[in-house]
Amino acid sequence: MFDSNDVKIAKLGEKVLRKKAKKVKDIKNEKTQEIIKIMIETLKKSNGVGLAAPQISISKQIMIISSRPNARYPNAPVMEDLVLINPKIIKTSKGKSKDWEGCLSIPGIRAKVPRYNKIVVSYKNIDNEKKTIVFKDFIARIFQHEFDHLIGLVYIDRVESNKDIISEEVYLKKFIGKPMSNIAKLAKILKEELIPELDENLEEIMNIIDSGDCSKDDRDELKYLEEMKAYFDEVELDIQNNNLSEEDALDILEVLEEMRLDKE
Numbered sequence: 001m002f003d004s005n006d007v008k009i010a011k012l013g014e015k016v017l018r019k020k021a022k023k024v025k026d027i028k029n030e031k032t033q034e035i036i037k038i039m040i041e042t043l044k045k046s047n048g049v050g051l052a053a054p055q056i057s058i059s060k061q062i063m064i065i066s067s068r069p070n071a072r073y074p075n076a077p078v079m080e081d082l083v084l085i086n087p088k089i090i091k092t093s094k095g096k097s098k099d100w101e102g103c104l105s106i107p108g109i110r111a112k113v114p115r116y117n118k119i120v121v122s123y124k125n126i127d128n129e130k131k132t133i134v135f136k137d138f139i140a141r142i143f144q145h146e147f148d149h150l151i152g153l154v155y156i157d158r159v160e161s162n163k164d165i166i167s168e169e170v171y172l173k174k175f176i177g178k179p180m181s182n183i184a185k186l187a188k189i190l191k192e193e194l195i196p197e198l199d200e201n202l203e204e205i206m207n208i209i210d211s212g213d214c215s216k217d218d219r220d221e222l223k224y225l226e227e228m229k230a231y232f233d234e235v236e237l238d239i240q241n242n243n244l245s246e247e248d249a250l251d252i253l254e255v256l257e258e259m260r261l262d263k264e
């Protein structure tokens with residue numbers, strides 16, 4: 001049929017985004033399965049967390065939720081791709097929360113949108129089986145966003161105030177921040193992982209040695225751990241005193257990564 005390389009995301013202003021999508025009657029039909037395949041490929045390429053068929057100009061009630069951290073949504077939780085066909089909202093929570101959304105069909109902006117915290121949904125899966133599912137929080141938000149695409153709405157229709165709309169560039173700067181520097185990464189790994197782990201191992205080996213029942217290997221291990229500890233302390237001190245360059249930090253991170261792989 002067609003290739004996901006040829007697929008263009010429909011953008012705001014195109015009629016297909018304002019139409020009510022049609023129910024899919026022939027789920028196991030080859031054409032429907034092809035559409036789903038193309039949607040999954042398109043979503044993977046575009047760093048989105050969800051996609052509705054109208055967004056690839058197909059006015060049918062098909063959506064995909066695919067949450068995992070990526071450049072556009074660094075804090076997204078990880079879940080398996082979920083294809084929902086002919087979805088219906090059965091029940092919603094009373095409570096709503098406002099949080100940021102973006103849309104592949106409306107590039108360049110983000111906005112705060114109120115959505116139900118919890119939602120019960122029925123749908124058909126790709127094998128034409130009827131399913132019921134409960135979505136919460138971020139995943140419930142993705143569902144409601146994609147569901148809107150199936151009824152001719154987009155997320156900015158739900159925004160309470162124009163002041164809740166900001167440019168994507170500002171959003172990324174403000175809320176996601178710059179990528180962490182090597183020095184910051186190293187400091188974090190030392191403090192949160194390596195030093196606590198090392199202290200634990202040291203305590204363990206000290207207990208063995210204190211018990212009097214220790215081998216030469218134990219003593220060698222203790223010596224090795226103490227050397228590591230001294231080295232980590234030195235690196236930490238260098239970080240605190242600004243004596244470490246970004247390049248040095250990267251070198252150390254690479255050595256640590258190799259050691260970690262050796263251990264595994």
Ligand SMILES: [Zn+2]
Nearest residue numbers: 102103104105
């Ligand atoms: Zn969207």
